Amino acid sequence: MSLDAWLDNLNVPQRKAVTAPLGNALILAGAGSGKTRVLVSRIAWLVRHHNISPHAILAVTFTNKAAGEMRERLTEMLESPAQGLWVGTFHGLCHRLLRRHFQEANLPEQFHILDSDDQLRMIKRVISALNLDTEQWPAKQAQAFINNKKDEGLRAAHVHVMSYGPGRTLLQIYSAYEQACQTAGAIDFAEILLRTHEMLRQNEALLAHYQKRFNMILVDEFQDTNTIQYAWIRLLSGGGASVMAVGDDDQSIYGWRGAKVENIERFSRDFKNTQTIRLEQNYRSTATILNAANALIANNKNRMGKELWTAGSEGEKIALYKAFNELEEARFISDEITKALKQGKPADEMAILYRSNAQSRVLEEALLRAGTPYRIHGGVRYFERAEVKDTLAYLRLLSNTGDDTAFERIINLPTRGIGGKTLDEMRSIARANDTSLWEAMTQCIESKHFTARAANALCNFRDLISELKGSVANLNLEEQVKIVINESGLHAHFSKNKDDKGMARIENLQELVSAARQFRFDYDGMDDEEMPVLLSFLGHAALESGDTQASEEESSVNLMTLHAAKGLEFSRVFVVGMEDGLFPSRRSIEEPSRLEEERRLCYVGMTRAKEQLVLTYAEVRRQYGREEYHRPSRFLAEIPGEHLQAVRGSVRSHSHAPATSFNSQHESGFTLGQAVSHVKFGPGIVLDIEGTGAHARIQVNFAQSGTKWLVIAYANLSSVESV
DNA sequence: CCCAAGGTATTTTTT
DNA sequence: ATACCTTGGG
Numbered sequence: 001m002s003l004d005a006w007l008d009n010l011n012v013p014q015r016k017a018v019t020a021p022l023g024n025a026l027i028l029a030g031a032g033s034g035k036t037r038v039l040v041s042r043i044a045w046l047v048r049h050h051n052i053s054p055h056a057i058l059a060v061t062f063t064n065k066a067a068g069e070m071r072e073r074l075t076e077m078l079e080s081p082a083q084g085l086w087v088g089t090f091h092g093l094c095h096r097l098l099r100r101h102f103q104e105a106n107l108p109e110q111f112h113i114l115d116s117d118d119q120l121r122m123i124k125r126v127i128s129a130l131n132l133d134t135e136q137w138p139a140k141q142a143q144a145f146i147n148n149k150k151d152e153g154l155r156a157a158h159v160h161v162m163s164y165g166p167g168r169t170l171l172q173i174y175s176a177y178e179q180a181c182q183t184a185g186a187i188d189f190a191e192i193l194l195r196t197h198e199m200l201r202q203n204e205a206l207l208a209h210y211q212k213r214f215n216m217i218l219v220d221e222f223q224d225t226n227t228i229q230y231a232w233i234r235l236l237s238g239g240g241a242s243v244m245a246v247g248d249d250d251q252s253i254y255g256w257r258g259a260k261v262e263n264i265e266r267f268s269r270d271f272k273n274t275q276t277i278r279l280e281q282n283y284r285s286t287a288t289i290l291n292a293a294n295a296l297i298a299n300n301k302n303r304m305g306k307e308l309w310t311a312g313s314e315g316e317k318i319a320l321y322k323a324f325n326e327l328e329e330a331r332f333i334s335d336e337i338t339k340a341l342k343q344g345k346p347a348d349e350m351a352i353l354y355r356s357n358a359q360s361r362v363l364e365e366a367l368l369r370a371g372t373p374y375r376i377h378g379g380v381r382y383f384e385r386a387e388v389k390d391t392l393a394y395l396r397l398l399s400n401t402g403d404d405t406a407f408e409r410i411i412n413l414p415t416r417g418i419g420g421k422t423l424d425e426m427r428s429i430a431r432a433n434d435t436s437l438w439e440a441m442t443q444c445i446e447s448k449h450f451t452a453r454a455a456n457a458l459c460n461f462r463d464l465i466s467e468l469k470g471s472v473a474n475l476n477l478e479e480q481v482k483i484v485i486n487e488s489g490l491h492a493h494f495s496k497n498k499d500d501k502g503m504a505r506i507e508n509l510q511e512l513v514s515a516a517r518q519f520r521f522d523y524d525g526m527d528d529e530e531m532p533v534l535l536s537f538l539g540h541a542a543l544e545s546g547d548t549q550a551s552e553e554e555s556s557v558n559l560m561t562l563h564a565a566k567g568l569e570f571s572r573v574f575v576v577g578m579e580d581g582l583f584p585s586r587r588s589i590e591e592p593s594r595l596e597e598e599r600r601l602c603y604v605g606m607t608r609a610k611e612q613l614v615l616t617y618a619e620v621r622r623q624y625g626r627e628e629y630h631r632p633s634r635f636l637a638e639i640p641g642e643h644l645q646a647v648r649g650s651v652r653s654h655s656h657a658p659a660t661s662f663n664s665q666h667e668s669g670f671t672l673g674q675a676v677s678h679v680k681f682g683p684g685i686v687l688d689i690e691g692t693g694a695h696a697r698i699q700v701n702f703a704q705s706g707t708k709w710l711v712i713a714y715a716n717l718s719s720v721e722s723v
Numbered sequence: 724c725c726c727a728a729g730g731t732a733t734t735t736t737t738t
Numbered sequence: 739a740t741a742c743c744t745t746g747g748g
Binding site for chain 1: 724725732733734735736737738
């Protein structure tokens, strides 16, 4: 298809964005408004119409998936891969810059990336090296502190804390951690960005080079950028590049991770002559769903302002289901899904979204019992699995004996009689002599520092590594992986456990061989110039979660957190656990800004649905081993009643409902979720009941008139039979 | 070195 | 309820 034909398929604001004159632009792209399409078309437009070389374009995303999608669709549109175009995640692109310019970045050539697990181990080591009480100074807390600061662009030296209190010690840990990483040649995720930013800021020539190169910068999901990412874009575009920022302030759900929604507002101020374009036409959901979502999000203050609309049909009402408890909630959903499957609806077009992972269990059990295929998104990612990381640690140590992180990981895996005492000793020797652990070990062996038993174990380890080095030399990546798995003893070690978990581990190791083969294949076509294949593979393992490759054959119902659902869409969406204290989360209710983020999360969840949206909540829920009573989510009261319809589950024997003994009826005779009718306000759904006797009040979400509190004694409500 | 017992926390997690 | 981690004894 020609580019002009592509343009004809765009709506007016989309076309305006795609064909915007060079210069800065802010695209406020609502959910389902064709954002990726605009981004890709924009690049094609620049290349074709402005004759801008792909070489001069930089497109930044947050996830590898988004980057891959963009690259793919661009190739499709341009009918050839865009040579020289940089498309990638913030981390991926910065990693590339650091590899290219490791010297300017003050890094060793063989620097390696710490994932959050590696980082935590490193911090633990630092804390004990500082002789701090590990009870009083949890590594997790220090990790959060360090990452927060780094996301803000702050080094330990830049952080100001009070001279007393916990800040001082955390800062001490941060500082020691910085040193430990530098010595080990290791950088964590946040450091990738921070280091790149510093490198560019401190190297005029380098900065000038990239500023000159990248005339066009496009940033996706701009609402998710943190301080350092924003600064990086500003720095890189400082030479006069045009920046197109695409985002949606209403879908900012990662504030707790350092993302700054304010960056969207700041953009127009910091980037000169910014043209703002709103994409408000939605191509995904029914009018009912959009109107409900619009009404909900309107309760947030400080929005950029945006209202989704559709040319499509009104669609079905949003179903609201009140369950006795979480088991019954799960059964209802499972039943609904079974019904839909019988009608021929594809399983993978349905999704169950929940606020917290713990909620997935009962849902899974219900689906399992019904024999419904399902898939849980999230959880431990492939390259984060312990056995995979163990194998990679061997590879790392083989290529660089100075890699202490790898050394620590496998020194006693499989167990070979090297205990904590021996290791501690080597650690302090390494620290005293400022050498790697490997060198410290070699020294210890030569100087007969240890008892015969320990020395013997260390010798075995040293010999194993050098033997492996020998057998691996001159082999391709995939064979190297195979050799390491087998000759390191890892295979034997994991084979000992014959249970499901053990079997899964062995499978994962085999999968790693395939991943290496695939990578070797992809590597040949990559323009990641002059990076050795192993190093490149390790970078790939650190920055790619690896969940893109594992796609199951059978069409399955999707289970995931609301966060994980961002960017996806399904015909039928169930949002479960709509209860105050769960969603919105108990920990967010107090603070207005956090509550607003929860509301945005709800907005994201609702706008995932194309045709049908089902909201459910339970009156009582087993949580942390206790039965907890929750009110229906306040978000339910924010959805105009006209879009809601209370539903009942399919008729079933009462013996199946464990909560029959539970009297859910209020003394007034009304129950939550019940459909009622008012003389003046019309039909509605009971959301809450408070008080007793003559003063008892009832909250009803009326179809036409919205949510109201009424005194039961005067309201004269009548009960209505609903679907 | 391995295992069992007890203590603790328990929202979300693009990289 | 539960999973995860630390710690103490065999």
